[in-house]
Structures are given as structure tokens and as C-alpha cells.
């Protein structure tokens with residue numbers, strides 16, 4: 001019976017949807033999640049772009065369906081690698097996953113939905129994260145919004161706020177060449193949320209390119225400009241330094257007028273990128289056919305019809321394990337990976 | 352005989368300091384033409400501008416500088432505009448660009 005079981009590594013949006021789709025198809029998914037709860041990053045967010053839906057609404061919808069479908073969930077359990085050997089669904093295919101202390105969890109197929117890591121903004125020393133008070137990341141802002149405590153470190157309201165895009169993305173200096181895709185729209189969304197809270201503040205957003213790829217994103221950007229009075233300045237912030245009165249001075253070139261610009265602000269928000277998960281390397285090394293893209297994300301078999309397939313039979317991918325994505329995209333891939341895994345169990349189809 | 356000119360010289364500071372610039376007038380202009388805040392500095396207006404094709408006038412540059420509180424010379428530059436309205440026809444953000452011209456002329460005459 002274990003060959004009909006499908007292990008889903010990670011209980012974020014992608015993994016939860018993969019498990020739900022498998023269960024709906026009469027298969028036996030088990031979600032292995034190293035954290036103490038399901039949800040992945042979704043459980044840390046406040047409201048979701050582009051519709052400003054409460055993150056908790058999406059989270060409880062998914063976790064509710066998981067409970068209703070009776071999906072087996074193993075919490076506080078980390079997957080160390082893919083298990084190989086006898087007893088797989090098909091010859092030479094993986095037969096489960098390896099857990100801590102070499103314990104094996106048998107399965108006929110595996111869906112890797114292990115997600116991404118948040119870029120550690122301390123690596124961009126020039127922005128002073130964890131050095132100056134009042135330099136935050138977009139992740140901090142989500143938490144502050146959730147706690148309804150957005151303020152400067154002394155508890156007062158910011159009068160001038162600067163968002164900095166592409167922190168830990170599109171940057172050879174920190175070995176992250178890729179665009180993280182969601183940080184532009186996240187910064188726009190948060191700038192609008194800060195506007196609601198601080199009607200009098202001046203809010204600036206420093207960008208290299210504005211990437212509004214999704215439905216309703218460009219419209220939200222325009223709304224941020226026109227209605228929320230967010231000032232977008234094209235130029236990469238080179239550094240942040242403290243001023244004598246405890247504020248933060250930032251420097252950039254305003255590339256649209258070709259002149260250097262400086263200003264002091266009370267609050268800096270770094271739009272941190274999505275980094276390939278640290279565990280990808282170990283996972284890829286555990287099974288022939290799994291490989292990493294140059295960005296460190298897991299490389300799908302191809303970008304088109306094989307976008308949820310790996311190079312190994314019986315191992316499928318869903319969500320941000322392979323590249324930065326939105327929650328909606330992760331959910332779509334979760335469902336697709338489930339379908340491919342079901343087809344594989346039935347016929348050995350490797351696609 | 353003057354000194355040899357090596358091409359270096361002391362010029363006015365080129366840096367923009369948003370702590371010093373008075374953004375009040377820029378805000379007033381945007382309040383009169385609210386969609387001006389949605390400008391994406393695409394340069395469509397400059398590309399089509401007849402005046403800009405015959406002189407050094409760059410409407411996009413002038414109004415971007417105005418948004419940063421850099422008003423010096425903006426009024427004078429605007430006198431090159433013939434108010435033909437072609438820029439308004441091309442603006443992808445639907446900005447009443449002629450309205451922006453008029454507001455710059457009305458509010459920034461003293462700079």
C-alpha cells in the first residue's frame with residue numbers, strides 16, 4: 001500500500017494544494033512539514049496582493065480543507081533526502097523519503113514543495129539592517145501590520161518613509177542574479193498600507209525597474225501613485241547612513257534626471273528577495289536526476305510542459321522550490337504536480 | 352590670454368537634496384492635475400513634442416525635475432511650449448499634460 005502513498009515535502013501553499021488534489025483523486029498524501037504548523041510563509045503575511053485579501057482567510061481555507069479531507073500531516077519532521085531502493089512504484093524509482101536519523105518513510109512518489117528562503121538583509125551591509133534602528137524589511141512590516149504595531153523604534157509615527165527595491169535580488173554582489181518577482185508588488189502594497197496608517201507621511205520608493213507582471217498589479221501601482229501619493233524614484237540606493245538627529249540619510253541617483261539625490265528619512269523598508277532554499281543542494285544530491293539551476297532553485301525538467309517534473313522518475317516539484325512565484329501560481333502548480341504524480345503511479349508515465 | 356581650459360571647473364552642485372527642496376509647489380501642481388502623480392516618465396510627451404524636436408526643450412525632464420522640487424528654469428523652459436497638445440494625445444497615463452504646462456507657468460514664475 002505504501003506505493004500508493006505520496007509524500008509531499010513542505011506544507012506551504014504549494015504543498016497543501018498538492019495534498020488536497022491528491023486526496024481528491026483518491027490517493028494517500030502525507031505532508032511532511034518541519035515547522036510546527038502548516039502554512040509556510042503564508043502564515044506570516046498580513047494582507048495579500050493584489051486584492052488585499054487577508055492572508056489568514058486563504059490560510060484557514062487551505063488548512064480547513066486539509067483537515068476536512070483527513071490528509072495525514074507530520075509536523076516537526078524534516079525530510080533529509082529522497083530514498084532509493086527496492087519497492088518503488090516502478091523500477092529504479094524512488095521508494096520514499098529519508099527523515100531524521102536515517103528513518104525512512106516509504107512512498108510511491110514524492111512532491112517537493114519545500115519553498116524558498118527569505119534573503120538575509122544583513123548581507124547588504126550598506127543598508128544598515130540590524131545596525132540602525134528603523135531599517136526594516138518587508139517581512140518585518142508584514143509582522144508589524146499583523147500585530148497592528150507599525151511605528152518607529154521609539155513608538156512614534158514615521159514622517160518620511162523610503163522603500164528600497166531589489167534587496168538581495170538582481171545583485172551580483174550577493175550572488176543573487178535573479179529577479180524575485182513578488183517584491184515590487186509587495187513594496188507597492190505595503191506603501192499603500194502605510195499610507196492608510198500615516199496619512200501625513202511622505203513615502204518614496206526607490207526602484208531599478210518596476211515589474212508589475214500580474215493581473216491588477218499595474219493598476220495597483222497606478223493607484224499607489226495617484227491616490228496614495230507614493231513617489232517612485234528610479235535609482236538604486238547606494239547606502240544608508242545615520243544623521244546627527246538619529247534619522248537615516250539615503251543616497252541614490254535619480255536616473256530619470258541624471259542627477260544624484262540624497263534625503264533623510266525616519267524609516268527604511270528593504271524589499272527583500274526570495275532566495276533558493278538552503279536545503280535544495282542536499283535534496284538534489286540525494287537522487288540522480290535532480291539538479292539545481294544556476295540560481296540555486298531546483299531545476300524543473302523544462303519550463304513548459306515539464307515545469308512540475310524533475311529529471312527523476314517519481315519526483316515532482318511544486319511552488320517556489322523551483323523559482324520565485326506568487327501564492328496563486330504555487331497553488332496551480334500544486335494541483336498540476338498532484339495530477340502528474342497520479343498519472344505516474346498509474347502508468348509509470350514520466351512527464 | 353586666459354588660463355588653459357582643461358574642461359574641469361567649479362559648477363553649481365548637481366546633487367538634489369530632498370531635505371532642502373520645498374516640495375510644496377510640486378504638491379500643489381499635482382493637486383490641480385491629480386493624474387500627474389501617475390506619470391511613469393516614459394518620455395512619450397518629449398518624443399512627440401514639436402518644440403522638443405527643434406530646440407533643447409525636454410518636457411519630460413522639466414516636469415520630472417519639478418516633481419523633485421527642482422524649479423529653477425522650469426518656467427522659462429515652459430515658454431518654449433506652443434500648447435499644441437500633442438503630448439496629451441500620446442500620454443499612456445492619460446495625463447492632462449497641457450494642464451501641467453499651465454500649472455508650471457502659473458505656480459513657478461518666481462523660480
Ligand SMILES: Cc1cc2nc3c(=O)[nH]c(=O)nc-3n(C[C@H](O)[C@H](O)[C@H](O)COP(=O)(O)OP(=O)(O)OC[C@H]3O[C@@H](n4cnc5c(N)ncnc54)[C@H](O)[C@@H]3O)c2cc1C
Nearest residue numbers: 010012013014034040041048049079114115319320326327
Ligand atoms: C514579503 C513577502 C510578501 C509576500 N506576499 C505575497 C502576497 O501578498 N501574495 C502572494 O501571492 N504571494 C506573496 N508572497 C509570495 C509567497 O510567500 C509565496 O508564493 C509562497 O509562500 C510560496 O509557497 P511555497 O509552498 O512554495 O513555499 P513556502 O511558503 O516557503 O513553504 C514551504 C514549506 O516547506 C517546509 N519545508 C522546507 N523544507 C523542508 C524539509 N526539508 N522538510 C520538511 N518541510 C520543509 C517549510 O517549513 C515551509 O513550511 C510574498 C513573499 C514575500 C517574501
Ligand code: SF4
Nearest residue numbers: 166169180181183184
Ligand atoms: S520584483 Fe522588483 S524588487 Fe523584486 S527583484 Fe524584481 S525588480 Fe527587484
Ligand code: SF4
Nearest residue numbers: 390393394395396442
Ligand atoms: S507621456 Fe505621460 S507618462 Fe510619459 S513622461 Fe510624459 S507625462 Fe509622463
Ligand code: SF4
Nearest residue numbers: 400432433435436438
Ligand atoms: S503642448 Fe507643449 S509640451 Fe506638449 S507637445 Fe505641444 S509643445 Fe510640446
